[in-house]
Amino acid sequence: MLELFRVIANEWMKLLRRKRLWVAGILMLVTVALYGVTEYHSHQAALNNRPEKQLTIxxxxxxxxxxxxxxxxxxxxxxxxxxxxIATLKVEVAAEKPGSDWKTPLQQEKKADLAQMNQVPAGERASSPTWNYMQGQLMTINYQLQHNVRPLQPWQLSPYGEMMQYLAVAAMLFLPLVVAILVADMVAGEATEGTIKLLLVRPVSRAKILLGKWITSLFVSALATALTGAALWAVGVAILGNVGANQPIAVGSGVNMIHQVVAGPLVSGSTYNASTGMLVFQTYTHATVIPMWHYVLTGLALTVFAMLAVATVTFLCSTIFRSTMASTGVSLGLVIIGFVVAQMAIHVKWLVWLFFPVHLALFTNWAGQLSQEAQMNAPLGLGMLVLSVWGVLSLGVSLVYFSKRDILNA
Structure with a gap:
């Protein structure tokens, strides 16, 4: 164990001296800066939509x-x-005042939703998009009433919700690029420079050398992901204010699919595939409601887990390829191709089961967004399983290949 710790400490010192660390840091700063600029303009547009502003106009x-x-x-x-x-806007302005009654309108909305749900026969509820949508709405309303959480105004932007929308894209593209830059030369870099020979002749087993490099890769990847997430949250709060932390969000929802010809408008949360005649809509039978701060913290932890899988796959490339350029090129190619394929071919069922880039934004599995996009149930457990399998296989292949590597030709 002491030898492994020394290997990790040595790898960390070498990582700090690499220019790639600075390149990755710059990319992280650019990512956060883009988010800040986007949120600033969105916030200014939202302020112009406030009832007070509209009333004046x-x-x-x-x-x-x-x-x-x-x-x-x-x-x-x-x-x-x-x-x-003017009369309508004055009502909206009065409703936004801190001491105004917000529970009565919410209770009236709850009563109307229940009445609409009761109109659907019991035997048809499982296949009714309207009933399932109302069920989700009712869960949110009940949470707000029970926990005394005042709903946000339509024009208000929450840094928590905005962060998770941006992180969904960052987890599919920006963060994997950062991880690939940091990890791609862990082994290949030493092979390119020739220092791998000096490392392998030391009285330390090859398995410990490789595990030390891998653990260092995981640590720096997790740190980069956590720092990026924290920076996104801090920038969002600085621009939008610390609002919406206790707002509810439903997690653990799934989808149901039925054959049905749809001619009119769809219920929110539903999609219709005209080529197959399948109507896909969200279901909340096994869903739970949690506050946004809980969703953000757990979502960031899930993103860290996903980036560990990316780091392990990239580490495999670094182990197999003896050129830093080749390892980096293949790793970045996997990230970019994975992003494109995940966006364009998400409806291909086997991709959800086998293609790990689909699950990099794991919190979208948790919130049911991936299930709706893929038009099949893709729960959080499936995403974690796929990423874990890829990670274990990549590490196993790396260990086997590195243990049999010819030192003289390394």
Whole structure:
């Protein structure tokens, strides 16, 4: 164990001296900066949609029309329309005040949802997109009422929700690129420089040498992922404010698929494949509701787990290829190809079972988003299983290949 610790310490010191660490750091900063710029513009647009802002604009429009009544051929109609808008906006402004009653409208919405759900016969509920959608809505409303969580206003942006939307993309592309840059030369770099021979003739088993490099790869990958997630959260809170931490989100939902011809608009959470005639909609039978802060923390932990799998696959490339350029090229190619395939061929069923890049944003499995996109049940357990299998196989092949490697030709 002491020898393994010394190998890890040695690998960490070598990693700190590599230029790749700085390249990865710059890429992380660019990722966070892009998020900050995007959220700033979104926040400014959201502020312009506040009822107070809209009320000021509409009142000014009404004032302008009344000042020049003869210039408007539809004067009476326009005045009535603007007055109705003003009345509606004043109600919305009053509803946003801290002391306003928000529970009564929510209870009324709950009553209306229950009434609509009861209209669906008991035997048809499992195959009813409307009933299942209302079930999800009802779970959220009940959570807000029971835990005294005031809903966000329609214009408000939560740094928690915004972060997870951005992290879903980052986990599929940006973070794997960072991991590939950090890990791709762990073994291949020493083979390229010729220092691998000096390392292998030391009185330390090859398995410990490789495990030390692998553990270092896992540590730096986990650290880079955690730091990126923390930076995204901090930037989001700085721009949007610390709002929405206790807002509810349903996790553990699945999908149901039925043959049905759909001509009208779809219920939210439903998709229709015209070529197969399959209607796919979310179900909440086994779902639970948790606060957003819990979802963010767990989602970041799941992303770290996914990046460990990416690091292990990249480590395999570094072990097999004796050129840093080849190892890096193949690793980056796998990341980019995986992202493209996962976006364009997500409906191919075997990809969900075998292709690990599909599951890199593991929290989308948990929230049911991947199941809806793939049009099949792809729960969190499936994603973790696929990533674990790829990780174990990659590490096993790396150990076998490295233990039989010819030192003279290394």
């Amino acid at each position: 509409v009142e000014q429009n009404l004032s302008d029309i009344k000042a020049h009544p003869k210039s408007d051929p539809n004067y009476q109609q326009d005045v009535q329309s603007l007055q109705q808008q």
